[in-house]
Amino acid sequence: MGNVRRNLLTVAGVIASGSAVVAMVATPAAATTYGAGSRGLDSFTYFNNDGEILTSEDNNADGHGATAQWRYSGSSTVNSYYNPNGAGNTKTWNLSLPENRFIDIRACLQDGAGGTPWDCGPWEGASTG
Template identity: 45%
Template sequence: MPYRRLTTVLGIAAASASALVLATAPAQAAGNVYEAYNSITSPSAMTEFAEDGEILTALDMKKDGHGTAAQWRYNSSSATHSYYNGYGYAVAHDWNLSFAEGTTLQIRACLQDTSDGTPYSCGGWEYAKA
């Protein structure tokens, strides 16, 4: 009888511990966030792509009078999509995009001076996944 009582107590303790772990576990892990910079040594523009929500962000990282451009393209495609952020230093601007789940794309960060200007001083392409 003492053996049976011990196994019952241990069983209840194990079930309680499992319930506690499940109750404190996050519902779902957040998606990946991918980053690209226009320069490795002294970046002045950053592009970010958040897998969860498919949000593209451009951030101006320097008080230099230049705006930034967030660019994306499908994996190794020649068609580049560019989004201008002229809101100024330390102000991020987001765009909500839509891709099929698992789509591979590339992102990069550039400088751009006006909304109808041409992006320049772009960094390298970085891979991201929707």
């Protein structure tokens, strides 16, 4: 009887560990894309946390360029990325950010690569993958 009980406990342990492995494999992390618009919605910024991809989109043929900005949540250091490609076009940057960090993104207009971003929309929260 002792051997039967020991064998049943061993089988139960194998089944329990097997289901734990299945549960871990069956729940992959999902990618999330965050978005933010400039005040007049002339530009948009997107952040995809799968690979930390930042995209700036210019939506208006108004002679202004678009800029994507990001910062770590709570930080005053702002990182700007200018999109000179014109209306209806995007520019994408592959960032290298630490995992599981909260960031803020926003979209702005900007005149030329050396210009100052303006007409920025509100900061929107995002998270790295």
